[in-house]
Amino acid sequence: MSTINQTRSITTVKSIIYSQHGDPKDVIKIHTYTLNEPKNDEIILKTLAFPINPSDINQLEGVYPSKPEKTLKYGTNEPSAIAGNEGVFEIYQIGPNVSKNFKIGDRVIPLGANFGTWTSHNIALEKDLIKLPSDLSIVKSATISVNPITAYQLVNNYGLIKGDWLIQNAGTSAVSQLVSQIANVKGINVISVIRDRDNFDEIAQKLIDQGAKKVISETENSNRDISKEISSLTNGKLKLALNSVGGKSSSNISRKLVENSTIITYGGMSKQPVTLPTSLFIFKNLKSIGYWVTEITKKDPSSKIHAIKELIKLYQNNQLKELEVVENIWKFDEFNDEEIKKLVEIALDNVSKGKQLIKIV
Amino acid sequence: MSTINQTRSITTVKSIIYSQHGDPKDVIKIHTYTLNEPKNDEIILKTLAFPINPSDINQLEGVYPSKPEKTLKYGTNEPSAIAGNEGVFEIYQIGPNVSKNFKIGDRVIPLGANFGTWTSHNIALEKDLIKLPSDLSIVKSATISVNPITAYQLVNNYGLIKGDWLIQNAGTSAVSQLVSQIANVKGINVISVIRDRDNFDEIAQKLIDQGAKKVISETENSNRDISKEISSLTNGKLKLALNSVGGKSSSNISRKLVENSTIITYGGMSKQPVTLPTSLFIFKNLKSIGYWVTEITKKDPSSKIHAIKELIKLYQNNQLKELEVVENIWKFDEFNDEEIKKLVEIALDNVSKGKQLIKIV
Numbered sequence: 001m002s003t004i005n006q007t008r009s010i011t012t013v014k015s016i017i018y019s020q021h022g023d024p025k026d027v028i029k030i031h032t033y034t035l036n037e038p039k040n041d042e043i044i045l046k047t048l049a050f051p052i053n054p055s056d057i058n059q060l061e062g063v064y065p066s067k068p069e070k071t072l073k074y075g076t077n078e079p080s081a082i083a084g085n086e087g088v089f090e091i092y093q094i095g096p097n098v099s100k101n102f103k104i105g106d107r108v109i110p111l112g113a114n115f116g117t118w119t120s121h122n123i124a125l126e127k128d129l130i131k132l133p134s135d136l137s138i139v140k141s142a143t144i145s146v147n148p149i150t151a152y153q154l155v156n157n158y159g160l161i162k163g164d165w166l167i168q169n170a171g172t173s174a175v176s177q178l179v180s181q182i183a184n185v186k187g188i189n190v191i192s193v194i195r196d197r198d199n200f201d202e203i204a205q206k207l208i209d210q211g212a213k214k215v216i217s218e219t220e221n222s223n224r225d226i227s228k229e230i231s232s233l234t235n236g237k238l239k240l241a242l243n244s245v246g247g248k249s250s251s252n253i254s255r256k257l258v259e260n261s262t263i264i265t266y267g268g269m270s271k272q273p274v275t276l277p278t279s280l281f282i283f284k285n286l287k288s289i290g291y292w293v294t295e296i297t298k299k300d301p302s303s304k305i306h307a308i309k310e311l312i313k314l315y316q317n318n319q320l321k322e323l324e325v326v327e328n329i330w331k332f333d334e335f336n337d338e339e340i341k342k343l344v345e346i347a348l349d350n351v352s353k354g355k356q357l358i359k360i361v
Numbered sequence: 362m363s364t365i366n367q368t369r370s371i372t373t374v375k376s377i378i379y380s381q382h383g384d385p386k387d388v389i390k391i392h393t394y395t396l397n398e399p400k401n402d403e404i405i406l407k408t409l410a411f412p413i414n415p416s417d418i419n420q421l422e423g424v425y426p427s428k429p430e431k432t433l434k435y436g437t438n439e440p441s442a443i444a445g446n447e448g449v450f451e452i453y454q455i456g457p458n459v460s461k462n463f464k465i466g467d468r469v470i471p472l473g474a475n476f477g478t479w480t481s482h483n484i485a486l487e488k489d490l491i492k493l494p495s496d497l498s499i500v501k502s503a504t505i506s507v508n509p510i511t512a513y514q515l516v517n518n519y520g521l522i523k524g525d526w527l528i529q530n531a532g533t534s535a536v537s538q539l540v541s542q543i544a545n546v547k548g549i550n551v552i553s554v555i556r557d558r559d560n561f562d563e564i565a566q567k568l569i570d571q572g573a574k575k576v577i578s579e580t581e582n583s584n585r586d587i588s589k590e591i592s593s594l595t596n597g598k599l600k601l602a603l604n605s606v607g608g609k610s611s612s613n614i615s616r617k618l619v620e621n622s623t624i625i626t627y628g629g630m631s632k633q634p635v636t637l638p639t640s641l642f643i644f645k646n647l648k649s650i651g652y653w654v655t656e657i658t659k660k661d662p663s664s665k666i667h668a669i670k671e672l673i674k675l676y677q678n679n680q681l682k683e684l685e686v687v688e689n690i691w692k693f694d695e696f697n698d699e700e701i702k703k704l705v706e707i708a709l710d711n712v713s714k715g716k717q718l719i720k721i722v
Contacts, residue, residue, distance in 0.1 A: 065644045246639050268639030275636050278607050278629030281651025283426045288649035290642025 009037040009093060011044055014337070015119035016344055019070060019078040021062025025345050028060065028083060028118075030337040033075050035123055038095035043102060043124050049142035049359040050087030050117040051325065052347050055294075059085070066294045068114035082116025088132065088141035089122065098126060107132045109145055109308075111301055113294045118344070120332055120360060130308055133316075140315055142357060143323045144308060150266060150293045151178030152307045154242055155188060158262060162187035165234040167256055168242035169193040169249045170269055171207055171215060174323055174355060179242060184211030185319045191230065191238075193221045193253060210321070221252040230256050240264070247272025259284045266291040325357040326350060332360050370398040370454060372405055375698070376480035377705055380431060380439035382423025386706050389421065389444060389479075391698040394436050396484055399456035404463060404485050410503035410720040411448030411478040412686065413708050416655075420446070427655045429475035443477025449493065449502035450483065459487060468493045470506055470669075472662055474655045479705070481693055481721060491669055494677075501676055503718060504684045505669060511627060511654045512539030513668045515603055516549060519623060523548035526595040528617055529603035530554040530610045531630055532568055532576060535684055535716060540603060545572030546680045552591065552599070554582045554614060571682070582613040591617050601625070608633025620645045627652040686718040687711060693721050 012034055018027040038044050058064035060083060070079035091106045102108070108129040116122055132141050154175075160166060166183065168176050171192025180190045192212045194203060196219050204215035214233065220226045230238065239260075241253040244267030254263045254276050263286065265274050280286040297304045314320040328347045330340060347356035373395055379388040399405050419425035421444060431440035452467045463469070469490040477483055493502050515536075521527060527544065529537050532553025541551045553573045555564060557580050565576035575594065581587045591599065600621075602614040605628030615624045615637050624647065626635050641647040658665045675681040689708045691701060708717035 251634060265639055265642040267643075273612060273636045273638050274642060275634045276649070277634050278626055281626040281635060281649065282628075282653045283651075283656075285651055285653075285656070288637070288642065290644075290646055292643045292646075295644075295646070 011035040011092070011121055013119060013121040014332070014340060015074065015082045015116070015122075016084070016340070017074065017076065017080040017082050018060055019076065019080040021060065024057055024060040024083075024348050028341070028344060029080075030340050031074060031076060031080070032337070035121060038093050038098075038123065040095045041097040041099075041125055042095040043091055043098055043126065043129070044093040045089035045108065045122050045124060046092040047117065047120055047122070047360050048088045048090055048107070049138050049357055050084050051143050051146075052084075052344075052351055052356040052358070053086060053146055054351070055146070056084050056086075056118075057348070057351065059083070066113050068116060081114075082119050082122070084116060084118035085110075085113050086143065086145045087115075087117030088138060092121065102126055102129070102131070105134075107134050107136070107141055109141065111304060112297065118358070120330075130305060132308075133312060136312060136315060137322060138359065139325055139327075139357060140322050142359075143325065143355070144311055145304070146293060147174045147323065148178050148311045148320070149297075149304060149307045150291070151175050151182055152311055153293065153296065153303070154264060154266065154291060155179055155182045155186060158240055158264065160186075160188050160240055163189075163237060164240070165189040165191065165213075165238040166240040166242060167191040167193065167230075167238060167253045169218075169221070169245040169253055170267070171212065172203060173244060173267075173269075175244065175266070176242070177207070177210055178320065178323075180207060180211040181320050182314065185314065189213040189234070189237075191216065191234075191256075193218060193249065218249060218252075222248060227256055234258075242266065243274065244269055245272075246270045246274050248275065251275050251277060254280055254286060254288075257284070257286065260287075262287045262289060264289055264291045323355060326354045328356060328358045330358055330360045372396040372453070372482055374480060374482045375693075375701060376435065376443045376477070376483075377445070377701070378435065378437065378441040378443055379421055380437065380441040382421065385418055385421040385444075385709050389702070389705060390441075391701050392435055392437060392441070393698070396482060399454050399459075399484065401456045402458045402486055403456040404452055404459055404487065404490070405454040406450035406469065406483050406485060407453040408478065408481055408483070408721050409449045409451055409468070410499050410718055411445050412504050412507075413445075413712055413717040413719070414447060414507055415712070416507070417445050417447075417479075418709070418712065420444070427474050429477060442475075443480050443483070445477060445479035446471075446474050447504065447506045448476075448478030449499060453482065463487055463490070463492070466495075468495050468497070468502055470502065472665060473658065479719070481691075491666060493669075494673060497673060497676060498683060499720065500686055500688075500718060501683050504686065504716070505672055506665070507654060508535045508684065509539050509672045509681070510658075510665060510668045511652070512536050512543055513672055514654065514657065514664070515625060515627065515652060516540055516543045516547060519601055519625065521547075521549050521601055524550075524598060525601070526550040526552065526574075526599040527601040527603060528552040528554065528591075528599060528614045530579075530582070530606040530614055531628070532573065533564060534605060534628075534630075536605065536627070537603070538568070538571055539681065539684075541568060541572040542681050543675065546675065550574040550595070550598075552577065552595075552617075554579060554610065579610060579613075583609060588617055603627065604635065605630055606633075607631045607635050609636065611635050612637060615641055615647060615649075618645070618647065621648075623648045623650060625650055625652045684716060687715045689717060689719045691719055691721045
């Protein structure tokens with residue numbers, strides 16, 4: 001490769017990076033640098049869209065156990081990392097040794113965590129990428145790796161079969177809504193517990209339309225009468241509880257399980273610890289475990305590839321709805337650093353209002 | 362068998378029975394009846410001693426999930442059951458078809474739960490009994506089935522090997538003291554957490570003399586500094602927590618475990634639920650399960666026979682101390698019903714002061 005060639009295909013990149021941990025808005029910086037033409041089996045990716053996930057924020061805060069290595073390779077003064085773990089890219093340039101499986105224009109997502117997705121471009125090797133069909137929407141593609149894989153594996157990896165029941169709290173969360181849809185396809189019945197609210201009936205109906213068999217409020221969840229009703233409805237087949245809340249909500253869903261059941265914790269929205277009655281462990285042989293998609297993928301990357309394939313089918317069959325996101329548009333050719341930072345700050349401010357997606361156009 | 366023969370060997374039995382559930386002192390009655398000479402493979406047993414266990418009390422209260430069938434076979438007006446689950450017997454009379462393995466004078470304990478041990482005599486078949494060596498003390502024999510088997514299985518059934526560590530709360534309980542001794546023999550290191558108390562150093566020394574490697578108070582258990590000290594002491598090998606307390610104590614012992622560890626709950630002295638940090642489940646792959654000797658024995662009776670054999674060896678090698686008990690003497694030929702009831706009532710009143718044993722002489 002001649003110097004002239006390299007110069008011709010230099011890519012200007014803008015990345016949202018951090019070198020310290022703290023409040024995300026305080027620690028992120030916009031950093032501009034260039035990437036040379038890809039060598040050997042390198043692939044340069046152009047980012048189409050990335051979501052802001054709670055785990056991305058926890059990572060910036062320094063309270064998330066999985067974190068990228070900070071490096072000087074972006075030309076910063078301090079070792080830095082690119083924020084973000086999920087997103088969809090288009091192949092932009094390929095090195096001379098890249099196989100025919102990857103062509104310019106192909107849509108890809110990163111296989112591993114800590115890829116650095118809050119950026120206009122990134123560089124990767126074939127083995128770091130999973131190809132997606134180009135007719136899968138940008139939103140579906142950008143958000144397929146975290147919530148849908150979590151939901152897919154929660155429904156499929158714990159021995160439930162057609163006719164079984166599961167109960168989950170935080171029934172309106174993105175993962176819970178995906179769980180209901182995926183379970184429904186498999187013939188697994190779902191009870192979703194949601195917070196008490198004024199428009200309970202309306203939300204409950206929406207969740208039932210999506211595939212949940214029953215929706216109860218947290219007040220009902222704590223009521224012994226409903227336990228009898230659920231016991232008769234589920235007829236000895238309520239074998240799994242999915243907990244992303246903790247505290248009393250975790251107690252109350254676990255009480256409804258039959259003997260030899262499992263409760264899986266994958267979140268803790270209430271900030272209360274997982275709280276489970278002693279008697280369930282001793283006399284009902286309850287097992288309480290955790291689920292973390294990052295660790296499962298690290299141990300067995302093929303599990304992610306498998307789940308992605310199955311999720312693509314579900315999307316293609318219209319058995320899974322696109323996640324609801326709030327789109328924030330980053331106009332790459334127009335926005336200066338200040339405007340990009342402002343865009344991310346607004347998205348960070350709005351995470352409690354819905355999943356924020358940043359789309360680069 | 363002639364009527365005359367049967368009459369000659371009739372046994373007068375006094376049993377502590379109940380037909381209703383409630384406060385043990387309110388529901389127990391002394392019932393006198395007779396047993397005919399044993400037929401076929403029946404064995405009549407004379408009780409030597411029985412303890413009063415917390416589970417016996419819970420059973421009388423009606424809050425224990427394992428319970429004997431109530432029957433009219435003792436000649437009561439209401440269906441009744443004999444109280445008690447643990448105790449040691451001497452073979453008193455044997456039916457004509459009993460094998461040579463069981464002789465008059467042999468010491469035996471029941472294999473299953475709900476045997477009815479609070480009685481002067483009982484009747485059984487060979488298959489319901491485990492023989493003990495006659496040189497094992499009455500106290501050791503009467504108390505071998507519940508606490509020592511629990512401790513033996515907690516140490517041996519969860520994959521710990523020589524050099525591993527376990528942490529347990531309620532470090533002064535009978536089970537915990539047995540755990541320390543049994544673990545010590547296996548080269549498994551024990552950290553015992555005990556309640557704060559004035560004579561902490563004295564009690565801690567006693568537990569260390571018994572085999573615990575380190576003893577800390579519940580205040581220390583909640584302190585982050587000691588976590589560092591324990592982490593360095595246990596060097597990545599603290600893999601099991603034994604919880605019989607619940608609440609914050611269960612949180613604090615679980616926090617000290619390495620990744621992929623297990624916490625086993627077998628009691629809940631604090632009456633607080635098992636409370637475990639969400640992050641341990643998600644990021645450290647903690648598994649929380651329960652242990653109940655009754656259910657394990659029901660599923661696999663040979664596991665009890667195996668544990669008893671091993672425990673006898675430990676007792677014979679002086680590697681296990683006799684449980685500390687408070688002896689209450691029931692003089693069978695002298696006590697009337699009122700005196701027997703009084704004796705049991707005193708023992709029930711004193712359960713918080715130490716394990717009560719009733720010895721029949």
